[in-house]
Amino acid sequence: MNEFNALMLGAGGLGLFLLGMVLMTDSLKKLAGDRLRSVLFEFTKTPSTGALSGALATAVVQSSSATTLAAVGFVGAGLMSFSNALGIIFGANIGTTITGWMVALLGFKFSIGSIASLLVLGGILLKLFARYPWSQTGMALAGFGLLFVGIDTLQTAMAGLVDVVNFSQLPANNLTGLLKLMLIGLVFTTITQSSSAGVALTLTALFNGLIEFEQAAALVIGMDVGTTIKSLMAVIGGNVGARRTGLSHVVYNLITAVFALLLITPYTQAVNALSPSALTDNAEIALVGFHSLFNLLGVILILPFTEQFARLIKRLIPETRSAHTRRLETGLLAEPELALNAIQSTLMDLHNALLKELRQLMQQPTAPTFGRQLPQLQQELDETRNYIDHIHLIHSSTQQWKRLISMIHTLDHLQRLHERCEEEGDRAEASKRFPILSKFTLRLTSDLEALQQAIRENKWHEAVKLARTLHHFLQQDSEGYRHKLVQQMGEGKLDAEQWRDALEAIRWMQRVSKHLYRISYHMEKMLLASGK
Numbered sequence: 001m002n003e004f005n006a007l008m009l010g011a012g013g014l015g016l017f018l019l020g021m022v023l024m025t026d027s028l029k030k031l032a033g034d035r036l037r038s039v040l041f042e043f044t045k046t047p048s049t050g051a052l053s054g055a056l057a058t059a060v061v062q063s064s065s066a067t068t069l070a071a072v073g074f075v076g077a078g079l080m081s082f083s084n085a086l087g088i089i090f091g092a093n094i095g096t097t098i099t100g101w102m103v104a105l106l107g108f109k110f111s112i113g114s115i116a117s118l119l120v121l122g123g124i125l126l127k128l129f130a131r132y133p134w135s136q137t138g139m140a141l142a143g144f145g146l147l148f149v150g151i152d153t154l155q156t157a158m159a160g161l162v163d164v165v166n167f168s169q170l171p172a173n174n175l176t177g178l179l180k181l182m183l184i185g186l187v188f189t190t191i192t193q194s195s196s197a198g199v200a201l202t203l204t205a206l207f208n209g210l211i212e213f214e215q216a217a218a219l220v221i222g223m224d225v226g227t228t229i230k231s232l233m234a235v236i237g238g239n240v241g242a243r244r245t246g247l248s249h250v251v252y253n254l255i256t257a258v259f260a261l262l263l264i265t266p267y268t269q270a271v272n273a274l275s276p277s278a279l280t281d282n283a284e285i286a287l288v289g290f291h292s293l294f295n296l297l298g299v300i301l302i303l304p305f306t307e308q309f310a311r312l313i314k315r316l317i318p319e320t321r322s323a324h325t326r327r328l329e330t331g332l333l334a335e336p337e338l339a340l341n342a343i344q345s346t347l348m349d350l351h352n353a354l355l356k357e358l359r360q361l362m363q364q365p366t367a368p369t370f371g372r373q374l375p376q377l378q379q380e381l382d383e384t385r386n387y388i389d390h391i392h393l394i395h396s397s398t399q400q401w402k403r404l405i406s407m408i409h410t411l412d413h414l415q416r417l418h419e420r421c422e423e424e425g426d427r428a429e430a431s432k433r434f435p436i437l438s439k440f441t442l443r444l445t446s447d448l449e450a451l452q453q454a455i456r457e458n459k460w461h462e463a464v465k466l467a468r469t470l471h472h473f474l475q476q477d478s479e480g481y482r483h484k485l486v487q488q489m490g491e492g493k494l495d496a497e498q499w500r501d502a503l504e505a506i507r508w509m510q511r512v513s514k515h516l517y518r519i520s521y522h523m524e525k526m527l528l529a530s531g532k
Contacts, residue, residue: 006157013153018197020146021062021099027140028061031133040070040088044080047306050087051094051299058095062196064227067092068249072241072331074341082244083310089248090299093224093256097295099196100203100288107151107200108207108284116152119145151200158208172214178261181215185222190229198223199291203284213279214264216287221260224295228253241329243317251313256298263294324349324380328387339391340403344526346384347410348455351519353377354414355452357421358512362445374422381415399529406526410519417515420508437481437502440509443473451516460524467517474506474513481506 040057044050050071058067071088074080106112112119119141126138170184171177188198199220206216231246267290271278278286302309319326327342357373388408393401447470454463482503489499 010154010157013150013155013157014192014197014201015150016146016153017150017200018192018194020143020148020150021194021196022143023146024140024143025061025063027136027143029063031136031140032057032061040067041074041080044074044084044088047084047087047090047303050084051091051303054088054091055094056091057088058092059098062099064092064096067095068245070338072245072329074338075241075245081310082314083306085245086248086306086310087303089245090252090302093253093295094292094299096195096227097288097292100199100291103147103151103200103203104284104288107148108203112148116145116148120149147200151204154201154204155208158204158210170215172212172218172264178218178264181218182222182225182257182261185219185224186226186229188219189223189226193230195223195227198226199288203287206287207284213268213283213286216283217264217267217290218261220287220291221257221294224260224291225253225257240317240319240321240326241331244313247317248309248313252298252302252309255302256294259298259301260294263290263297267293322376322380322383324353324377325383325387328383333387333390336391336393336400339387340400340407340530343384343388343391343407344403344530346380347407347414347523347526350377350380350384350414351410351523352452352455354417354421355448355455358417359445359448359452361421362441362448374418377418378422381411381418385411385415399531402529403526406522406529409522410526413515413518413522417512417519420512420515437505440474440481440506443470444509444513448516451520460520460527464517464520464524467513467520471510471513471517474510 040050040053043053054067054071057070058064061067068089071080071085075082075085123138123140123142123145126141127135128138130138170180172181185198185202188201189195192198202211202216202219202223205211206213211219228246228250231249233246268279271286275282321328325346327345329342332338332342353373354377357377388404388411391404393404395401447466451463451466454460454466485494485499485502488494489496494502
């Protein structure tokens, strides 16, 4: 085989490997889907458990980007702290090393390349003749088989290049050589957008004797750094959540790369001491072991400082958006589930803020501080409405559809409650001015406090019952109070203007109680549909 043919064969083998990765990863992501996100959310209570769940999730779906996107979505929706999400991002780096183990063990030790074509055929037949989820499983199986067809092709190509390719100009025994090798690995990953392909190519070159172990180790380190190129793009052009996540990935991988470079010599010495022939007879196993080891040690070393790391990233990329609507990231709109989570948290924040304003209005309607937040809340309500307007679902009985409808109703009543606070604040003052209305005023004030307490304790059924009872109380007694007001006007105890103000105060409290009830009702439905 001449050099040109070997190069073309190698390119074809790499292409088959990349195609296999795409098919397998896409299929596994579709099969895992919502379960991946629910498992990540359920088991990420601390940075440590986040790292473990991130590693396992990435190993299962063979996609660190899917794992990272889920973490960004949780943070954006306010369901997870940024420091806990960092654990997922750190763990994803460990999960990506699984591909190297598959290639080293199955591609070289067990040589399943001889049956890989049968795996491809079996997978395609499942895709053609089976139903979901078996059809999708078939695509994953076909992709898995293509990985090893590609590896077999790469091995054949590498055998034809042994006498041609010379890496002696890039020694790994000095810093300059190491940095050059790292740069090659970085560029390769940037071009192929797959560190797994780079690791597979490096393992094949090492297995065929084209490069030495130390050179292969430096290449793999560079490929790990190369995975941050996508993250750098997010830092430049993404939203706050994406930029923070991207910068975290970049900074962490650079720290890990420095640590890994320092680890090459101690690692080779330790392997030689334990098994003198390991770096020659089982070099590919030693390489994936090194890859996993420096990623694992990197996570272990950084986890105790996750909070400090998170504060550093937040300081470098500060939040510039409103406190209540900061979760409404445009990037989440591509995943309706994540976008709905963000809206849900935003609506709850806006609800709490309006309840706080309403309580202040009832307690001190003439206080100079009242109303200062109302213009900002109106802007945030408008921003939330615009965000919801970008979510379009097919009318069905799915939980997502139910959540969206409940959110639209909730937002409508929040807007109406805001109007009651903003445009009719004098009604609250009037309700305190007339002794005949004190029963209404005291009931509304005390129930507002109880409503806030129930919401803080996440007792939404109790909140709905409380708001409904308040609304019925104000509705049932209002006619009697109207009659009493007419009598007082007839007796000269109230003039026409006072009578009008008192009636408007009753109507204002009725409208407020109606919105409080409808908001609580739709929020409970929204939370039930979300399963939270």
